[in-house]
Amino acid sequence: MELQELGLTAGRTIIVYVFVLIVVRVLGKRAVGNFTAFDLIVAFIISEVVDEPIYGNVPLLQGLFAIIVVAALHYANSFLGFHFPSFDKLTGGKPRVVVENGQLLREALAAERLNELELASLLRENSIDNIEDVAQATLETNGRLSVLKTPAARELEKRDLHWTECQGRGG
Amino acid sequence: MESLLRIAANAAIAYVYLLVIVRLAGKHTIAEGTPFDLVVALLISDLTGDIVFSDVPVEQGLVAIGTLAVLHLLVVSGAARSPALDRLVEPRATPLIEEGALMHRNLEFERINTSELDVMLRECGIDVRGDVQTAMLEPSGVLTIRRMPGAEPAQKRDRARLSQYLKSQGASQDELCE
Numbered sequence: 001m002e003l004q005e006l007g008l009t010a011g012r013t014i015i016v017y018v019f020v021l022i023v024v025r026v027l028g029k030r031a032v033g034n035f036t037a038f039d040l041i042v043a044f045i046i047s048e049v050v051d052e053p054i055y056g057n058v059p060l061l062q063g064l065f066a067i068i069v070v071a072a073l074h075y076a077n078s079f080l081g082f083h084f085p086s087f088d089k090l091t092g093g094k095p096r097v098v099v100e101n102g103q104l105l106r107e108a109l110a111a112e113r114l115n116e117l118e119l120a121s122l123l124r125e126n127s128i129d130n131i132e133d134v135a136q137a138t139l140e141t142n143g144r145l146s147v148l149k150t151p152a153a154r155e156l157e158k159r160d161l162h163w164t165e166c167q168g169r170g171g
Numbered sequence: 172m173e174s175l176l177r178i179a180a181n182a183a184i185a186y187v188y189l190l191v192i193v194r195l196a197g198k199h200t201i202a203e204g205t206p207f208d209l210v211v212a213l214l215i216s217d218l219t220g221d222i223v224f225s226d227v228p229v230e231q232g233l234v235a236i237g238t239l240a241v242l243h244l245l246v247v248s249g250a251a252r253s254p255a256l257d258r259l260v261e262p263r264a265t266p267l268i269e270e271g272a273l274m275h276r277n278l279e280f281e282r283i284n285t286s287e288l289d290v291m292l293r294e295c296g297i298d299v300r301g302d303v304q305t306a307m308l309e310p311s312g313v314l315t316i317r318r319m320p321g322a323e324p325a326q327k328r329d330r331a332r333l334s335q336y337l338k339s340q341g342a343s344q345d346e347l348c349e
Contacts, residue, residue, distance in 0.1 A: 001230050005231065006230065009235050010235070010238040013235045013238040016214075017239060017242050017243070020210060020214065021246075021260060024207045025207075025262065028262065028281055029262055029310060029311075030282060043209060043210055044213060047214045047216075047217050048217050050214055050217060050218075051217045051221050054218065055218075055221060055227045055231060055232075055235065057227075079282055082279065088286070095286075135298075136298070138293060141290070144294060146290065146293035146294045148293060149296075155324050156324065156325035156329075157318075157322050157325055158324075158325050161329045161332065161333045
């Protein structure tokens with residue numbers, strides 16, 4: 001392979017890098033990973049597109065255009081989801097409560113195809129070994145389980161201790 | 172058979188090359204956990220696939236990956252030194268709740284609706300928004316919170332104050348030990 005072509009490859013890499021940096025910046029903090037599974041997939045799509053333009057198999061502009069289209073769609077998705085809750089539910093799904101007041105909600109577990117062993121493992125990740133300590137466990141749209149403990153099982157808060165100072169604040 | 176050997180050789184070259192690059196770049200570069208770091212890691216793995224299957228000459232793949240890694244290293248280390256560059260490449264933390272009040276404009280800017288905010292709060296173990304004094308959306312996309320006074324977790328030192336209080340109420344030593 002000629003030196004000139006290697007130089008062009010390096011040049012195209014730099015252009016793609018700067019371009020992707022701008023795209024990720026504009027999409028914002030929610031663009032990647034920490035939100036829904038779909039946000040993560042979009043990050044995969046955007047990065048999967050770049051090899052062809054960098055290696056010169058497709059024109060650079062075509063590659064950048066593909067990235068813009070995916071990013072714009074994703075931006076529109078989160079924009080509509082913010083302004084129209086029903087759209088958000090349609091594309092993002094709804095969180096589902098799987099444990100309430102220490103009781104397994106078997107129908108909800110079945111609907112999420114989550115078996116009891118998996119649930120137990122998710123609860124352990126939240127430092128829960130007794131399901132009776134759970135006031136509410138919710139499978140969130142990002143695939144994580146969030147757990148709210150019963151009042152008796154909660155970590156001690158300051159207001160639980162010097163309650164005389166906190167009277168009237170519902171301590 | 173020959174092509175299988177080719178794949179094995181290419182994969183080995185790419186693997187060692189990436190290992191060296193990641194070690195040289197250091198922990199703070201590729202695994203820092205900002206969205207952009209993740210994307211760069213994904214870009215590198217995308218470029219590697221073509222080397223393995225001989226879709227591009229090996230040297231071209233190595234140049235592309237090397238350029239990407241060096242560029243990212245320069246940007247990250249530059250950002251560590253220059254606040255201006257840092258602001259350019261990395262978003263700042265955004266307050267979503269301040270003094271217990273929702274920051275509606277910031278929520279709109281980040282396109283996070285209130286039910287998404289509640290999800291993030293539940294993941295912090297908060298079910299009542301009123302318990303939150305400050306909530307910040309960090310550059311990594313993670314929400315960090317500071318609780319209202321009183322709703323903060325109790326610490327060992329609070330125990331001393333509790334026993335002091337109980338003593339002042341005339342509790343005996345036996346009762347304190349329970």
